[in-house]
Amino acid sequence: MPPSLHTFLSTDLPALLAATFAAVSCALLGNFLVLRRQSLMGDAISHAVLPGLVAAFLIAGTRSAWPMFVGAALAGVVTVVLVELVRRLGRVEPGAAMGVVFSIMFALGVVLLERAAARHVDLDADCVLYGQLELIFWFPPNTWSDLLTLDTLSQFPRQPTTLAVVTLLTIALVTLLFKELRLAAFDPDLATSLGFSATALHFILMLFVAGAVVASFEAVGSILVVAMLICPAATARLLTDRLLPQVLVSVLAALISALGGYALAATAPTWLGTPKALSAAGMITTVSGVLLTAAIFFSPTHGVLAKRLRHVRLAITIAREDLLATLYRLEEANQPPPAAAQSSVLSPQSFALRLALRNHEIEQTPSGALRLTETGRDAARRLIRTHRLWETYLVEAANLRPDHVHDTAETLEHLTTPPIHAELTRHPPPPTDPQGKPIP
């Protein structure tokens, strides 16, 4: 076996597997937390397991993995139950209940930690916060033939194995209970009335969140766990509008974060010229944050840029329609066509003018004056008609005063969809609008 592969198998593979499984299981569950607006639950559980860890250590007297895992898992379940109890008995909103429970649990953990420290043992709080991804390694055999023997496989580190089991169970949960979890998140009352107890489903989900958080945070730290639960799901939420695609996209985002983050952490020091290795958990969190930020800006439906673009488009459309309508009114009043006014090159008006010229809706006479073409006149006539239909409607149906309706109609004429137009003309309109101008 070549030495580079041996290095990969011993240091990179276990850590990569741990990061990937943690990311995927958290992302799957995160979808339902985000939709139930309970994203904070992961944060609560990952902090609240501290007393469980310390208590397990104090009772078992060893830092070996299984007692710690059991202690953390128990503390996670206790947190879930306590949050629900505080919410019901204290009559407070879920966020407040989570905040109260996890800060008190964490404080309890700190006190217990000090007691443990008094016995001259150290439990590293940093490991709890940032994880120990780099410390997961394996001693694979030097030859291929020994790779798949029971003995070498049993030496494989526990964290990736645990996380693989958690991930498989999570996939099974989301697959089997997809429709139930969706129903309970969307309409808990209906779920209960149909016989799918919303409370039971909530506890099942939270049990899995607790399991995933406990299994993950040992490897990747409690801060990263929170990001893993929220970021991929929130990213996917911005890019999709159905739950199944959302879940799949969140898994994709989780994979990109885990693999990309780990690769960056390994390679970035060489680019940056720093000898110090970057924290893999930190880079994974960063990548998931970058993905979420990108989705916030660039999502084609919900993104900031897409919304801005729609605004600009609408502004240009309105400016173009206003231009056509103005020219039409001047023609109607037998006034001479105006010259193109100078406006800033980037203003909607200037874009609108160029657009209208390009569409051959208006043309420029040799003297520089603007004039409607036949196409432009038809478009303008339709607009003026809509405008005057609105004025008529506002006066006759909404009882507004005739001299108050122009501005309202000016706005509405740009926003009139065909169904609204059909509704406007349901009754045959009078020949003129309230100001006595003909409705074309």
Next chain:
Amino acid sequence: MTVAYHRRPVLWDIDYDAPDRSLIAIVGPNGAGKSTFIKACLGLVPKASGTVEIYGRPYREQRRLVGYVPQRESVDWDFPVSALDVVAMGRYAKIGWFRPVSRAHKAAALDALAQVGMADFAHRQINQLSGGQQQRVFLARALAQEAKIYFMDEPFAGVDAATEAAIVAILRRLRDEGRTVICVHHDLQTVPDYFDHVLLLNTRVVAAGPVSGPNSVFTRDNLQKTYGGRLTLLEEAAQAMAKAGTSL
């Protein structure tokens, strides 16, 4: 039955027998416990005392015969589901745990959407629908449940005239098919047009019976009792019980 929130009674000693095959309006002022009445019937809020029977047997055994249309504002309309997904939820009890929505159930959901005139909107995300269309989706979901008795919480709230007419037509059809619909209703003017029976509710049953005819309970006197004269003594007693921590 009696229902209390945090030991404070909001519905006192409700004794009501809903007539079969009829459209029933629950009418009363804000805070009279109308929604609570429905939720208590469906086991969504705990009862301090009393029982609910559907066709002579406990509600738990008859769940499948009961349909529910919650208030439109009770759910998040930004939720990533299509109109068809929401209507298919009405079939979940028939589908059962763990199984996905089969093609036959999807077809049934689509049929329910068509009945409310929303077939063209099946694949829209629900936040792209108007208020009236959302209410129709909820109604279609109830139709997809194929229940015998329906509880609806303000199905006419905030809908346009066309939707209101469509809902009324569907309610009548349900009754003519032998079903019973119990609606929380706010518009007193339309009660006689839309409903056969009325339950006048204000923390307790003020009156219940036919809307019109010789035995009509929908009278000025009863409405006065429902909306006017606040039951100060009962309210004070309720406060006292909440303070003392006793329940009924």
